[in-house]
Amino acid sequence: VCRQDPGQRSKFIRVIYNLLDSSSGAVRYDAAGTLLTLSSAPSAVSATAKCFTDIILSEGDNNVKLIVLNRLVKLRENPNNERVMQDMCMDFIKILNAPDLTVRRNTLNMILDLVSNRNVGEVVMFLQKELARTSSQEGFEKNSEYRQLLVRTLHHLAVKFHDVASVILPQLMEFLSDSDEKAIATAVDVISFVREAFERLSNLRSDMLSTLLSSFSQITAASIIRATAWIIGEYANTPEDIVMAINAVKQSVGALPIVDTELKEAAESELNDENGTSQPNVIVRTKITADGTNTDDCAPNLDTKKEDKPPIRKLLLSGDFFVASALSTSLTKLALKYMHTSASDIEKNKQTSIAMMLMVSMLHLGKTNIPEKPCPPDCSDHIMACIHILAHPTRSLEALFLESCHNAFVDMLETMKSYRAEFKAKETTKMLIAEADDPIAFRALRIKSDDGAFEDDEELLLSKATGQDKQDVSSKLSKVFQLSGFSDPVYAEAYVNVHQYDIRLDVLVVNQTPDTLQKLTLELATLGDLKLTEKPQSYTVGPRDFCNIKANVKVSSTETGIIFGNIVYDVSGATSDRNCVILNDIHIDIMDYITPALCTEQEFRSMWAEFEWENKVSVRTSITDLNVYLEHIKRTTNMQCLTPDSALSGDCNFLAANLYAKSVFGEDALANLSIEKGPDGQITGHIRIRSKTQGIALSLGDKITLSQKDVKC
Numbered sequence: 001v002c003r004q005d006p007g008q009r010s011k012f013i014r015v016i017y018n019l020l021d022s023s024s025g026a027v028r029y030d031a032a033g034t035l036l037t038l039s040s041a042p043s044a045v046s047a048t049a050k051c052f053t054d055i056i057l058s059e060g061d062n063n064v065k066l067i068v069l070n071r072l073v074k075l076r077e078n079p080n081n082e083r084v085m086q087d088m089c090m091d092f093i094k095i096l097n098a099p100d101l102t103v104r105r106n107t108l109n110m111i112l113d114l115v116s117n118r119n120v121g122e123v124v125m126f127l128q129k130e131l132a133r134t135s136s137q138e139g140f141e142k143n144s145e146y147r148q149l150l151v152r153t154l155h156h157l158a159v160k161f162h163d164v165a166s167v168i169l170p171q172l173m174e175f176l177s178d179s180d181e182k183a184i185a186t187a188v189d190v191i192s193f194v195r196e197a198f199e200r201l202s203n204l205r206s207d208m209l210s211t212l213l214s215s216f217s218q219i220t221a222a223s224i225i226r227a228t229a230w231i232i233g234e235y236a237n238t239p240e241d242i243v244m245a246i247n248a249v250k251q252s253v254g255a256l257p258i259v260d261t262e263l264k265e266a267a268e269s270e271l272n273d274e275n276g277t278s279q280p281n282v283i284v285r286t287k288i289t290a291d292g293t294n295t296d297d298c299a300p301n302l303d304t305k306k307e308d309k310p311p312i313r314k315l316l317l318s319g320d321f322f323v324a325s326a327l328s329t330s331l332t333k334l335a336l337k338y339m340h341t342s343a344s345d346i347e348k349n350k351q352t353s354i355a356m357m358l359m360v361s362m363l364h365l366g367k368t369n370i371p372e373k374p375c376p377p378d379c380s381d382h383i384m385a386c387i388h389i390l391a392h393p394t395r396s397l398e399a400l401f402l403e404s405c406h407n408a409f410v411d412m413l414e415t416m417k418s419y420r421a422e423f424k425a426k427e428t429t430k431m432l433i434a435e436a437d438d439p440i441a442f443r444a445l446r447i448k449s450d451d452g453a454f455e456d457d458e459e460l461l462l463s464k465a466t467g468q469d470k471q472d473v474s475s476k477l478s479k480v481f482q483l484s485g486f487s488d489p490v491y492a493e494a495y496v497n498v499h500q501y502d503i504r505l506d507v508l509v510v511n512q513t514p515d516t517l518q519k520l521t522l523e524l525a526t527l528g529d530l531k532l533t534e535k536p537q538s539y540t541v542g543p544r545d546f547c548n549i550k551a552n553v554k555v556s557s558t559e560t561g562i563i564f565g566n567i568v569y570d571v572s573g574a575t576s577d578r579n580c581v582i583l584n585d586i587h588i589d590i591m592d593y594i595t596p597a598l599c600t601e602q603e604f605r606s607m608w609a610e611f612e613w614e615n616k617v618s619v620r621t622s623i624t625d626l627n628v629y630l631e632h633i634k635r636t637t638n639m640q641c642l643t644p645d646s647a648l649s650g651d652c653n654f655l656a657a658n659l660y661a662k663s664v665f666g667e668d669a670l671a672n673l674s675i676e677k678g679p680d681g682q683i684t685g686h687i688r689i690r691s692k693t694q695g696i697a698l699s700l701g702d703k704i705t706l707s708q709k710d711v712k713c
Contacts, residue, residue, distance in 0.1 A: 012038060013035070013038055013039055013044075016031050016034055016035045016038070017035070017047065019031035020032060020035070020047060020051050025055050025058065025059055025064070028051050028054070028055055029051075029052075029055055029068065031051070032047075032048040032051040032052060033048075033071070035047065035048050036048055036075075040080065042083075042084045045075065045081045045084045045085075046084050046087075046088065048075065049072060049075060049084070049085065049088055049091075049092075050088070050091065052068050052069075052071055052072050052075075053072070053088075053091055053092060053094070053095065055068050056068050056069060056072075056095050056098065056103070057094060057095065057097070057098075062100045062102070062103065063501070065098060065100065065103050066102065066103060066106070066666070067501065069095070069103060069106050069107065069110075070106075072092070072110065073106070073110055076110060076113065076114065085114055086114050086115075086116050086118070086119065087119075089111060089114045089115065089119050089122075089123060090119065090122055090123070090126070092107065092110065092111060092114070093107070093111055093123065093126055095107040096108070096130060101142045101145055101146060101149075102666040104146060104149060105149055105666075106666075108149055108150075108153045111123065111153070112153055112156055112157070115157060115160075115161075117161065120157065120161045120163075120164055121164065123157070124154065124157060124164050124167060124168060127150055127153060127154055127157075128154070128167075128168070128171055130150055131147065131150045131151070131154070131171065132171075134146055134147040134150065135147075144183060144185065144186060147183075147186050148185055148186050148189055151172060151175070151186055151189045151190055151193070152189055152600075154168045154172060154193075155172075155189070155192075155193040155196075158193070158197065158201075159196065159197075159200065162200075162201060165197060165201050165204060166204055166207075169194070169197060169204065169208060170211070172190045172193065172194070173190065173194060173208070173211050173212070173215070175187050175190050176190060176191060176194075176212075176215060176219055176224055176228070177215055177218040177219050177220070178221075184221045184223070184224070185602075185606055187221060187224050188223055188224065188227075188602055189602060191223075191224050191227040191228060191231075192227070192600075192602060194208065194212075194231065195227060195230070195231055196413060198231055198234070198235050199409065199410065199413060200413075205235055209232070209235060209236060209241060212228055212231060212232060213232065213241075213244050213245060213248045216228060216232070216248045216249070216252055217248065217251050217252045217310065217311065218311075219252075219311060220311045220314075222315050222320050222322070222323050225252075225311070225312060225315070225323055225326070226322065226323060226326040229249070229323075229326050229327050229329075229330040230326065230329070230330060232245045232248070232249075232330055232334075233245070233329065233330030233331070233332075233333035233334055234333065234405070234406060234409070236334060236337070237337060238341075239338065239341045239342070239343050242334050242337055242338045242341070242351070243338075243351060245330075245334055246331065246334055246335075246351055246354055246355060249312075249327060249330070249331065249358065250354060250358060251310065252310050252311055252312040252313075253310060253312045253313055253316075253327075253358055253361075253362075254309060254310040254312075254313040256357055256358065256361050257357070257360075257361045257364065258313065258316070258361040258362065258364070258365045259361070259364050259365055259368055259370065262317075262365075262370055263370075312327070316362060316365055316371060317365075317370065317371050317372065318371065318372050318373070319371045319372045319373025319374070319375075320373075321362070321366050321371075321373075321375040321376060321379040321380075322379060324359075324362040324363075324366070324375070324379060324383060325378075325379045325382045325383060327358070327359075327362070328359045328362070328382060328383045328386040328387075329382075329386060329401075331355040331358060331359060331386070332355070332386040332389055332390060332401055333401050333402060333405075334351075334355065335351060335352045335355040335356075335390050336389075336390070336393060336398050336401055336402060337402065338351050338352070339352070339393070352390055355390060356387055356390055356391070359383050359386055359387050360387065362383060363375070363380060363383045363384065363387075366379070366380055367380070389401070415644050415646055416644070419644055420598060423596075423598050423640065479495055479496045479497065479498075480493055480494070480495050480496075481493065481494050481495075481496060481584070481586050482584065483507070483583040483584050483586075484567075484581055484582075484583055484584070488512070488581050489511075489512055489513045489579070489581065490509060490510065490511060490512065490513075490517070490520075490567050490569065490581045491509075491510040491512055492507055492508065492509050492510070492522075492567060492581070492583060493507070493508050494506065494507045494508070494586060495508075496586060496588070498588070498589075498592040498593075501554065501555055501664070501665075502552060502553070502554060502555065503530070503552070503553040503554075503555060503563075503588065504550065504551075504552055504553075505524075505550065505551040505552075505553065505563070505586075506548060506550055507522060507548070507549045507550070507551065508546060508548055509522070509539075509541065509546060509547050509548075509549060509567065510545075510546040511541040511542065511543060511544060511545050511546065512544070513543065513571075514543045514544070515543060515571045515572055515573075516540065516541070516542050516543060516571075516572035517540065517541045517569040517570070517571065517572070518540050518569065518570045518571075518572050519538045519540075519568075519569060519570045519578075520538065520539045520540065520541055520547075520567065520568070520569040521536045521537070521538050521539075521567070521568050521569070522536055522549045522551065522565065522567055523536055523565050523566055523567070523568060524536070524551060524553075524563060524564070524565035525563075525564055525565055526553065526561060526562070526563055526564075527561060527562040527563075527564070528559050528561035528562060528588075528695070529555065529559050529561065529695070530553050530554070530555060530561040530562075530563065530588070531553065531554045532551065532552075532553055532554075533552045533553070533554055534551060534552055536551075537549075541569075555588075555593070559590070559693075559695030559696060559699055561587075561588040562585050562586065562587055562588070563585065563586040563588065564583065564584075564585045564586070565583050566580050566581060566582050566583055567580070567581045567583065568580050568581075590696070590699040590700065590703060591637075591638050591703070593663045593664050593665070594637070594638045594639070594661045594662075594663055594669065594700075595638065595661065595662055595663070595664070596638060596639060596640035596660075596661055597640055597660055597661055597662035597668075598640060598642070598660065599642070599660050601642070604642060604658055604660060604670065607668055607670055607690075608670055608672075608690055610692075611668075611670065611690040611691055611692050612692070613690065613691055613692070613693065613694045613697040614688060614689065614690045614697065615688070615689045615690075615697040615698055615700070615701035616686055616687070616688050616689075616701075617686065617687045617688075617689065617701045617704050617705060618685075618686055619675055619683055619684055619685045619686060619687065619708070620708055621683055621708050623683060624677070624681050624682070624683065626652075626653075626654075626655040626675060626676075626677060626683065627648060627655070629675065629683055630648070630655065630657055630673060632707070633659070633671075633673060633687065633704065633707075634659065636703060636704060636707040637659065637661065637669075637671065637700055637703060637704065638661060639659040639660060639661040639669065639671060640659065640660055640661060641657055641658070641659050642657075642658040642659065642660050643656075643657040643658055653676055653677040654675075654676045654677075655673070655674075655675050655676070656672070656673065656674045656675075657672075657673045658670070658671070658672055658673075659671040659672075659673065663696065667691065667692065667693060667696055668691065668692065669689065669690075669691050669696050669697075669700060670689070670690045670691065671687060671688065671689045671690075671700070672687070672688045673685070673687050674686055674687075674688075687701075687704060689701055689704075
């Protein structure tokens with residue numbers, strides 16, 4: 001009506017505004033969507049966004065929340081709505097009260113795109129309150145995962161808006177000393193952010209370094225200690241900071257030399273133990289020698305006072321000498337920097353000797369039976385190399401430690417920044433729909449066709465208004481499935497239209513007999529996480545006639561589903577039983593639900609360790625180029641390669657890459673490609689796929705296996 005008589009639009013808009021206050025969520029949802037088709041004014045966009053937000057807050061079904069939230073995201077993607085959506089950012093942030101983690105994740109991603117200089121202060125203040133609330137509600141479901149999401153969001157805001165970084169950093173750095181296993185993942189994200197902030201926010205380095213040095217002795221997680229030691233060694237540049245850094249490391253290691261003090265404490269504990277029955281003072285460990293014989297080694301029991309020891313010494317006694325290797329690198333950098341300061345020679349020698357003493361003590365400890373595990377050869381070689389560098393420094397070695405390491409870190413940050421910007425540009429860039437010299441059609445001047453409708457295709461106009469191009473004919477034909485043979489009395493074919501959570505089947509049924517078919521029914525069944533939403537209806541089809549039957553199928557997860565069934569009918573005037581035509585199966589392609597996505601290296605490792613289901617696919621292909629095969633896998637699985645192009649470039653007969661994708665249901669799919677080219681030029685290797693559910697891992701594996709058979713060089 002509004003298309004043929006635009007004057008009626010204002011009347012309908014007033015009615016729809018009244019429907020936005022309906023008590024039914026379905027009515028409000030449809031009214032909000034209809035309002036956008038009638039008006040694109042800022043007031044209409046604001047009312048629609050507010051209605052969607054109220055539906056999310058009031059509805060209890062998570063699927064409804066996700067569907068409505070996707071509509072909000074689509075609304076935000078329109079450039080004309082950007083200012084209105086930014087003004088409503090604080091209204092959208094209320095959605096974080098929803099208990100579902102996927103809803104919270106999508107909400108934070110949307111808010112991150114809506115934050116501007118005008119509202120960044122309010123958003124940061126609210127997120128900081130949420131972060132503090134997660135610390136006080138340890139019993140909340142998925143509390144640690146939500147805390148990680150908040151930390152990453154604050155990380156992006158601090159990098160994007162440097163003015164709020166000074167407010168965000170102090171609160172985040174408090175999480176570095178958490179010792180809980182669930183909180184360590186958050187601490188890893190925080191230290192990664194702090195490492196990037198040291199490079200990008202030079203005006204805050206002094207304050208951040210002081211905070212790190214004061215809290216270094218309280219950090220207990222090995223991964224956090226290694227990253228913190230790298231930061232201190234890289235960015236402690238003044239003489240005062242270098243001395244404080246070396247003393248902080250010394251304090252966290254404990255009394256020196258380590259072996260002598262540990263043996264002395266064990267001896268004192270043995271003398272003070274009058275009963276001698278509470279705990280043995282000597283531990284006997286069986287070791288296998290080089291010739292295969294077993295020998296018993298005795299070591300003092302150090303568990304009596306282990307809880308009172310400094311954190312780094314605890315790790316060293318437990319056999320974690322990777323920490324010792326990282327500390328040696330940091331101490332070497334600090335000592336080399338101090339050699340080029342204006343301090344006296346006596347002070348330079350003093351700090352260098354302290355650094356060498358720390359490294360020698362850790363190396364000596366690794367060669368004894370005191371720690372639970374011996375020091376690995378690569379760690380001991382690295383520590384010994386650092387000691388030799390301080391004993392005989394050269395210009396080339398100093399440049400390697402002080403310049404090359406920092407340049408490599410800067411290059412890594414720039415590569416990841418450009419990589420994310422390129423991925424986001426591909427995601428947001430749209431194809432050109434109309435050329436600049438295309439004629440403009442004025443609605444009032446158009447003529448009507450014979451049937452009274454406008455000549456322009458309404459679907460085409462809608463696609464132009466929403467910024468979505470129509471599917472071409474070839475892509476539509478690829479979705480047509482032949483269900484029966486040409487010689488069958490009833491011919492059937494189906495057009496499968498997949499739209500996120502719904503699959504719509506448009507089945508064409510042709511009566512190829514001279515008889516009238518009565519009570520013709522399309523009976524369908526599903527295999528997998530598919531569900532039919534309608535009961536089959538009966539039709540009457542005349543001789544040589546046809547009919548269209550529509551069926552809707554709901555999808556609940558990313559899994560290769562199968563739709564099968566048959567057509568049953570009665571022949572008019574016949575006395576025989578009902579006739580039946582068995583239909584071919586329709587295999588739903590998993591690629592309709594998979595979209596490329598991006599995640600950090602820490603997120604990938606965390607999910608890789610967490611996910612249970614793994615599918616290992618052997619590589620069998622006629623492709624002879626490693627990078628070409630990687631591109632083939634990316635096209636086949638619709639996954640995004642997380643490994644930067646710089647790491648994949650060069651002439652090498654081995655290639656390893658990580659791939660990541662996300663489904664429309666919020667499911668994550670991980671893949672690790674490890675292949676090599678043999679002497680005969682053939683590519684061999686494996687692709688390991690991991691996911692939280694079995695269906696997506698098996699479906700992706702089957703997709704890769706089939707694509708390897710059909711590959712064309």
